[in-house]
Amino acid sequence: MPVNQNDPRVKRTRQLLIQSFMELLEHKKNIYSISVQDITDRATVNRATFYAHFEDKxxxxxxxxxxxxxxxxxxxxxxxxxxxxxxxxxxxxxxxxxxxxxxxxxxxxxxxxxxxxxxxxxxxxxxxxxxxxxxxxxxxxxxxxxxxxxxxxxxxxxxxxxxxxxxxxxxxxxxxxxxxxxxxxxxxxxxxxxx
Incomplete structure (x- = not known):
């Protein structure tokens, strides 16, 4: 089921995922070495949540x-x-x-x-x-x-x-x-x- 991009909860979750990625990027300094699991762990959400918002990496x-x-x-x-x-x-x-x-x-x-x-x-x-x-x-x-x-x-x-x-x-x-x-x-x- 597609997510509603205008829903404030969806926006917050997407921002949380992006912010987590940015924090990881500051430590690892390489976008390719960061996995979906790394992002979801940092954001404290499960992988299903990630894939509800994004098709893939x-x-x-x-x-x-x-x-x-x-x-x-x-x-x-x-x-x-x-x-x-x-x-x-x-x-x-x-x-x-x-x-x-x-x-x-x-x-x-x-x-x-x-x-x-x-x-x-x-x-x-x-x-x-x-x-x-x-x-x-x-x-x-x-x-x-x-x-x-x-x-x-x-x-x-x-x-x-x-x-x-x-x-x-x-x-x-x-x-x-x-x-x-x-x-x-x-x-x-x-x-x-x-x-």
Missing amino acids: YAFLECWMKEKFQRKLAETLPNSSISNMSSLRTLILTIFEFLALTRQYMIRTPENSQYEPLFEIAMQKELYQLLLKWLIEESNGSVSRELVESTALVISWGILGTAVQWSRNPQNRRAEDMVRDVLVIVAAGLAPVMA
């Missing part, structure tokens, strides 16, 4: 990454909007910094590399929704909805893909330098929708 980790990313965006873009190139630059820098920060918990080995695409897709969905909302507001119906959606899709993957590649080897180039270059390219990609 993948779904849990996707939810965790999505919430963590949403919180970071809310901190740096308090009104959850992009109003100009300055706020777009802030958004891009936030993504680079977020990936650099979370990369420390993702020790890349063949066994755990299966989680990376999951995290990337969760972040891309959030980024796409934010860009789509902004572009719809900025275009004022002057271009087709399809072009706006395609632009948001391409730009979201472009920003995220660049940030992911950079986060794998951040010592090669400063984030600020990468962000400056990405912003130039993103601005050019936005031109047909923003004109």
Whole structure:
């Protein structure tokens, strides 16, 4: 039986599970070494409760990454909007910094590399929704909805893909330098929708 996501008890339990995971993460420093049993033991709930809220560990980790990313965006873009190139630059820098920060918990080995695409897709969905909302507001119906959606899709993957590649080897180039270059390219990609 599916749980009601709006039920306060459901929200509290999900938050308890996520908080327990975060506490474990502080000790173990590696998301892959934390099991569902570790999370439920720390949260003092049974495994059935975990599986009532999440299909599996993948779904849990996707939810965790999505919430963590949403919180970071809310901190740096308090009104959850992009109003100009300055706020777009802030958004891009936030993504680079977020990936650099979370990369420390993702020790890349063949066994755990299966989680990376999951995290990337969760972040891309959030980024796409934010860009789509902004572009719809900025275009004022002057271009087709399809072009706006395609632009948001391409730009979201472009920003995220660049940030992911950079986060794998951040010592090669400063984030600020990468962000400056990405912003130039993103601005050019936005031109047909923003004109």
